[in-house]
Amino acid sequence: MTKRHVSLPEEAESGLQAFIDEVDERLSGDESTCTVVEDTLIDLFGDRDAYERWQAGADVSPAERVRLQGYDPCNSTLESEYYAEKDEERYKRSKHLQWLWRQFDATPMADNVEFALRFRQMLANHLFDEAGDNLRIFKGVSFSYGHNISIGDNTVVHDNVHLDDRGKLTIGNRVSISDNAHLYSHDHDVVDQTEVRNFHTVVEDDVRITYDAMVRAGSRVGENAIVGARANVQGDVPAHHIVVGAPAQSVKIKPGFEDEAEEIGDGKLVSRQDEREIPYDLPENFEPFDEFQRDVGGPVTPHKQP
Structure with a gap:
């Protein structure tokens, strides 16, 4: 040990x-x-x-x-x-x-x-929302709200990790999240970045997310999987797989788990983000604030003030 x-x-x-x-x-x-x-x-x-x-x-x-x-x-x-x-x-x-x-x-x-x-x-x-026993959360960990986070028992979150729970974030038991990792539960439209969609992001039991890795909103990391350093997960990681790269791909099944793990021929991860979207409604009297003040009709151009 x-x-x-x-x-x-x-x-x-x-x-x-x-x-x-x-x-x-x-x-x-x-x-x-x-x-x-x-x-x-x-x-x-x-x-x-x-x-x-x-x-x-x-x-x-x-x-x-x-x-x-x-x-x-x-x-x-x-x-x-x-x-x-x-x-x-x-x-x-x-x-x-x-x-x-x-x-x-x-x-x-x-x-x-x-x-x-x-x-x-x-x-x-x-x-x-739920906090398991024997959590070890180190310095500099940040989150959006906190109340949309569920974490299981004996999980460790190391320095300067960001847990985005603008949507919903579920982390299992005995998970290890290394320094500077980012787990997201919201995403922005590629044309109008003020358009936000929220998702449920899941990290199952016994997962290791290593240094500076990122898990995109709506992804699921299966049990006992490893996300390599600086990997960018943009889909579902099957249980017991090791993924690396940006975008992350499976490069190996953890030794001893070959009979239990799902095979992925080309190593590419499948995105099921749309299945995990969390819809929301804004109040009728809501007054939006556009911090960028720009016109996104077609090519993005500077916003013209009236």
């Missing part, structure tokens, strides 16, 4: 667990999530004295005020907040928890692996 058990000193262990339990209990109660997140971040960043002076009416510089206000997730915006089709009710709480997740990663404590893994497990229990 490549890992060994590591434990913290008893005093450090009791203090860290007490803090996690306190935040968990507050998030599980009726208290405003915004308030819990704000309090937690103020203390994690060691800014309680400055915050209380500011609340008491003391003068603060513009920079200090921005910093102190920034602990409250209601004073922030995230990229996913601009997505037109998001579930507004679910997003209210998800945004606050995602803000805590992201800001926690900016604290020194995010590098204390034993503490940080347990803290993120606790947050995942509140944020994800």
Whole structure:
């Protein structure tokens, strides 16, 4: 085996667990999530004295005020907040928890692996649609909402992975996702990139997605498969296959699984993206915002302002 058990000193262990339990209990109660997140971040960043002076009416510089206000997730915006089709009710709480997740990663404590893994497990229990036991989620992991993610038991997600759950993302048990990998559940029209389609992307049990790989929206990676470094999966990976390249193709069946694996003669993956589309409706009073301001009728040309 490549890992060994590591434990913290008893005093450090009791203090860290007490803090996690306190935040968990507050998030599980009726208290405003915004308030819990704000309090937690103020203390994690060691800014309680400055915050209380500011609340008491003391003068603060513009920079200090921005910093102190920034602990409250209601004073922030995230990229996913601009997505037109998001579930507004679910997003209210998800945004606050995602803000805590992201800001926690900016604290020194995010590098204390034993503490940080347990803290993120606790947050995942509140944020994800489903969060299995013994999740190991490392630093810099990002997601669109969080509430459209389901992850099984004993799965590890390494540094700087992006889990896009604009559609729906299901990840199985004992999955390993290496650094800088990207798993997508939404796609853009090739002509009008403001036209978004959402999909259900699935990664089955015992899959390994290796360094800097990408799984496109609506793909399915079958159990016990391996996605090679920097591969670009644009279809369904059969169980027990090893795929590499861009676009990814099967180059091998894992040794010992030849009798169980489906044969693919030319190695090409079949896309079933359309079968996994998640339709959505926009509110009748929705006012679209086109960030590109261009005309896509035929060749793309600069948008002419009236």
